[in-house]
Amino acid sequence: MLTLIQIMEVALPVLYAGIFLVYLHHFLKESTTSARPFIGAHLLYGALGLHLSYLITRGIHLDHIPVSSRAEFLSLVAFCIALVYAFVDRKHGEANTGVFFLAMTVTTQAWSSVLMEPTSPAQLLIDYPIYGVHVLFTVLGFASLAVSALYALMYILLSRQLKSRNLGAIFRRLPPLSSLENMSRLATLCGIILLGIGLATGHFVGLYVLEEFNFLDPKIVITYVAWIGYAVGYLIVKTRGLSGLRMGYLALGAYLTLIAAMVIVNTFSATFHSFQ
Amino acid sequence: MASHKQLTAISFSHHNTGLDERDALSFHDEECDRFVSACRELWHWEAAVLSTCNRTEFYLYGAGGDEEMWSCVKSVISDVRALSLEAIPQPAIFRDDAAARHVFRVAASLESVALGENEILGQVKDVHQRILEHDGSSPVLDQLFQYAIRVGKRVRTETALCEGILSISSAAVDLATKIFGDFASREILIVGAGQTAEKTAMHFQRSGATQFSVLNRSEDRGRRVAEQLSGVYRPLDELVEACIEADVAVFATGARDHLLDYKQMKRVMKARQHRPIFLIDISNPRNIDPEVTRLGSAFLYNMNDLEQVVEANLESRREQIPAACQIIDHMVEEWERWHDTMQVTPTIASLARFFEQIRSEELDRQYNGISDEKRQMLDDFSRGLVKKLLHNPIMYLRQSVDDDSLRTEDLHIVRSLYNLDSIDENSDEN
Numbered sequence: 001m002l003t004l005i006q007i008m009e010v011a012l013p014v015l016y017a018g019i020f021l022v023y024l025h026h027f028l029k030e031s032t033t034s035a036r037p038f039i040g041a042h043l044l045y046g047a048l049g050l051h052l053s054y055l056i057t058r059g060i061h062l063d064h065i066p067v068s069s070r071a072e073f074l075s076l077v078a079f080c081i082a083l084v085y086a087f088v089d090r091k092h093g094e095a096n097t098g099v100f101f102l103a104m105t106v107t108t109q110a111w112s113s114v115l116m117e118p119t120s121p122a123q124l125l126i127d128y129p130i131y132g133v134h135v136l137f138t139v140l141g142f143a144s145l146a147v148s149a150l151y152a153l154m155y156i157l158l159s160r161q162l163k164s165r166n167l168g169a170i171f172r173r174l175p176p177l178s179s180l181e182n183m184s185r186l187a188t189l190c191g192i193i194l195l196g197i198g199l200a201t202g203h204f205v206g207l208y209v210l211e212e213f214n215f216l217d218p219k220i221v222i223t224y225v226a227w228i229g230y231a232v233g234y235l236i237v238k239t240r241g242l243s244g245l246r247m248g249y250l251a252l253g254a255y256l257t258l259i260a261a262m263v264i265v266n267t268f269s270a271t272f273h274s275f276q
Numbered sequence: 277m278a279s280h281k282q283l284t285a286i287s288f289s290h291h292n293t294g295l296d297e298r299d300a301l302s303f304h305d306e307e308c309d310r311f312v313s314a315c316r317e318l319w320h321w322e323a324a325v326l327s328t329c330n331r332t333e334f335y336l337y338g339a340g341g342d343e344e345m346w347s348c349v350k351s352v353i354s355d356v357r358a359l360s361l362e363a364i365p366q367p368a369i370f371r372d373d374a375a376a377r378h379v380f381r382v383a384a385s386l387e388s389v390a391l392g393e394n395e396i397l398g399q400v401k402d403v404h405q406r407i408l409e410h411d412g413s414s415p416v417l418d419q420l421f422q423y424a425i426r427v428g429k430r431v432r433t434e435t436a437l438c439e440g441i442l443s444i445s446s447a448a449v450d451l452a453t454k455i456f457g458d459f460a461s462r463e464i465l466i467v468g469a470g471q472t473a474e475k476t477a478m479h480f481q482r483s484g485a486t487q488f489s490v491l492n493r494s495e496d497r498g499r500r501v502a503e504q505l506s507g508v509y510r511p512l513d514e515l516v517e518a519c520i521e522a523d524v525a526v527f528a529t530g531a532r533d534h535l536l537d538y539k540q541m542k543r544v545m546k547a548r549q550h551r552p553i554f555l556i557d558i559s560n561p562r563n564i565d566p567e568v569t570r571l572g573s574a575f576l577y578n579m580n581d582l583e584q585v586v587e588a589n590l591e592s593r594r595e596q597i598p599a600a601c602q603i604i605d606h607m608v609e610e611w612e613r614w615h616d617t618m619q620v621t622p623t624i625a626s627l628a629r630f631f632e633q634i635r636s637e638e639l640d641r642q643y644n645g646i647s648d649e650k651r652q653m654l655d656d657f658s659r660g661l662v663k664k665l666l667h668n669p670i671m672y673l674r675q676s677v678d679d680d681s682l683r684t685e686d687l688h689i690v691r692s693l694y695n696l697d698s699i700d701e702n703s704d705e706n
Contacts, residue, residue, distance in 0.1 A: 162454065162575050167585060176457035177552060244550045244573035 001061050002118060008054040012075075013110040015050065016082070019043045020102040027099045027173055038095050044086050044102075051079045051109075064125035065132025067139075074112035076136065078105045080143035084190060088147065088183050094175040097183070100150055128209045134201035138223075141195025144187050145230065149255035151184035155248040181243060184251055185234075192231050199227055218265040226258045281339050283416065283615070285375035286349055287368045289331035290389055297365050300357065303327040305406070307356050312410055314352045322414035324421070326382070326403045328396065330389050335379065335403075337416040342369055376420060376611045380604045383428035385438065392438040392593045397428035419614060427607045434603060437596040440589025445476040447585045448556045449483050451577060452524050455554050459485035465522035466490045466505070467515065468529035469497040472558055476526050477505055489518055493529075519544045519553065526556045527563040538567040545571050558582065616682050620673040623687050626696040627669065631662045633699070 022040045055075070058066040066072040085101035125132050154174055161171045174180065202220070206213040214220075233254070237247060288301050303311065308325040311334070315323035321338030334349055346369060354361050370378045381387050383400045404421035407414050432438050441450045456462050464485045466477045469492040477488060488507025491514065492498030502509040510518055515535060519525055527535065536544075536555075541564075544553070552573040557564040562578055569576045577585075635658045643651055669690065676682035691697055 158454075159573070159575075162451070163569060165577070165581050165584065167588065171454065176453060177455045178457045240549065241551070242549055244552045246550050246572060 001057065005054065005058050005061060006118075008050065008057070009113045009116050012047070012051055012054060012078075013106060013113050015047045016078070016102065016106045016109050019047055020099065020106050023095065023098040023102050027096055040095055040098060041086070041089060044082065044089075044098070048079070048082055048086060051075075051082070055079065062119065065129060065136065067132050067135040068125055069115075069117065071112045071115035071117065073135075073139070074108050074115065076139050077143060078109035078112060080140045081105050081108065081147065084140070084144045084147045084187060087190065088151075088186050091186060092175075092179055092183050094179055094183065096173050096175060097151070097154060097180075100154070101147065104146075104150075124209075128205065130201060131205050131209060134198055134205050136198075137194050137201060138198030141191050141193075141198050144191030144194055145255055145258070148184045148187035148191060149252050151180050151187060152248045152251035152255075155180040155184065156245065156252065159245050159248065181247065184248075185237070188230060188234055188251065192227065192234060195223070195227050196231075199223060218269050219262065222258070222261045222265060226254075226261075229254065281337060283372055283375045283420065284334075284336045284338075284340075284342075284345055285370040285378045286334040286336070286346060287331065287370065287378065288333070288365065289368070289387065291387075292368050293365050298330065298332065300359060300363065301327075301332040301353070302329075303332055303356070308406065309410065310356050311352055312406075314355070315349075316412055318352075319348060322417045324403050324407050324414070324417050326379075326399065328399050331382070331387070333379075333382070335375070335417055335420065337414070337420075342371065345369075372615075373608055373612055376423070376615075377604060377608050379420060379424045380427040380607055380611075383424040384431040384600050384604060385428075386597065386600060386604075390442055391590065392440075392442075392596075394432070394438055397425070397432070400424050400428060416615075416618060419618075420611070423607055423611050423614075427604060430603050430607075431600045435596045435599040437593055437600050440592050442586055442589060442593075444558065444579070444582045444586060445472075445479045447582045447589070448476060448526070448558070448577065449479045451575075451582075451585065452480070452554045452556075453483070455552055455575060456523055459483055459524075461487075462523040463487045463489065463521055464507075465518050465525040466501065466507075467512070467525065467527045467535065467563065468492060468559070469494065469501040470528060470530070473526060473528035474501055474504070476528065476556070476558065477501070480524070480526075481505060485524075489522065491515060491518055516540050516544055520547045522553065523551075524554045524556065526558065528558045529563055531559065531563055532561060534565045535563045536568065537565040538570070541565070541568045541571055541574060545574060556582075613677065613680075616677045616680075617674075619687065620677055620682065623690055623696065624670050624673060626699060627666060627690070627694065630694050630696060630699050631666055635659070635662050 019040060022043060026038055026040055055066055058072075067076055081101055082105045085098060085105075089095060089098060155177055157170055158174050158177055158180065161167060162177075175183075206215065206220075233250070236242070288298060290298070293301070303325050304327070308327065311325050312323045315321040315336060315338070319338055319340070321336050323337075324335045326333045326335070336345060336349070338345075340348070346367070350361060350364055353359065353364055378387075379400075383397055385391065385393050385396050388396055400421065404418070404425060407418050407421060441447045452459070459480060462485060464477065464480050464487065466473050466488060469490060477490075481488075486506070488502065488505040489510055490498050490502040490505065490507055491510050491512050492501070493512050495509065495511070499509045512535075519536065519541070529535065550573050552575065555564055555568065555574060555576040557576065557578040560579060564576060564578070566576070566578070568574050639651075639654060639658060642654060646654075673682070673686075673690070676686065
């Protein structure tokens, strides 16, 4: 089984890199009226299937959900970004943005494969699999918010090109502003739901599994504040029908603030929630 | 008339004729059929006519030199279109591969007035359809137009020659699409009811817009345009309120001052909670204060901006010409190969017919007084012998097509050696 796992660790970044090239070609090609259907999405579904098989196989081999080491965490991040993108792409059918998400996936999975060790210490995960579920949903939630922020960035870039009348490559390749906005919103909604499940399961772990748990841990506080901020913001935007460049800046700014807060907390506070 | 059949294209287009001449030479469907029938009946040519608003072209496959064919075609044109011979201008004439290259360039829209336009490919397909529907087969022109359609499709899918918009109102619609995706649930505001405003509104309607508001000083004209668009008329003093509701606003009036200034637009943006709005100002002088662009989600394009977009698109299309030419070069090579094969196929068929004729004549002489068993034996033997005798010449001809070494003289020698032309004539008569 270990050999199979190691083969998949090599195959995954190679496969994602191949799919990245397919999406890059699609993004760069001159004509937008191809006679052949785009195969990138199907390849991505295949790669996600393989990645899921890898995570399950490694989980069976180690007897716990593989989210205990930095390498495992990175692989999960890569999987989540690709999964959220594939979902949003399936809903909106805008393959021209895939190249950006695939670039993130390739980089993260390649880094993971380089760092990956055959085993990872995780007594907590073996004893309490719910902890793994918490990590899984939290990472999925953060990945969704990252996807949302990247769509917001594309919205801002396209808006600026339209305003400056500099209708270059990005103008020609990116989908319409309304599509980018809808995709960003869909990813935000996914993020709120998934992060919400992650927080709920984390709460459960804190209350019933861990002997000592501090709900005022800065990371937990930041995550709760971010989740509430996103949820309230999403409801306001949805009910009041807000739209446009300001919403783009808001989505991007919110995510950058969240990441900056996490980096500061990671740097200056205790090592709770850190991966080895 | 020379016996060697050639492909010929006779072209009247915007390159070599004026608008009046092209109008006079324009063929409708029934005239095309009359022309094709005349060419078949009088000279046994394959013929096809491509007649569009910018070109009338005759594609012919048959025997004859440039001048001979042109004078024949001229007489038929004169007859079909009831024109005097003197009224018919001198066309551009392309022969063989140049003719094939010409029709490929036409299908690729490299010869069109608007470089990269799409309509021509449909017109080439129509010509091909008429070739298939016409009585009597036209194998060479059938194949030629199949190649042309393939060229047209490849150029459109493998290059960006046909991408980007080349008219001001289409460019405005294209930019609006980049903001809103589609117009199904978008409100389009038309300020002004002149021709320009109407034309732009029609472009939006053709692109799927259904909700229109028309603002105009003159109520009658405003209502007329609103009715045409199945929209609503509003007086011009409701401009700010109309802008609050609209997603796209087209300004095309003769007003001498700004109808919408920065302060008004600021109010509009606040009221619409900064929802994006696309402002198209195609008036001269401008109707919208350029300062409006300072407002975040207000996208303002005036006439100059749209002209620049069109020019940039045209430049992008021009950049695609070498790529389109590469596809055409490749397809001309393929066409040449097919045509060469077409040249040897009748000779191979005549050779086979000639040998079969000799075989059956000789067998008839030997059949008297011999048993059925011996007849069968002679029949099998003669078939095998003819097959072996023909193997090398046929292989030589086919091979020379494959490796591109076929010379017209080789075909003439083979045909002369066995007097194949007279055999073909006899078989035609029979």
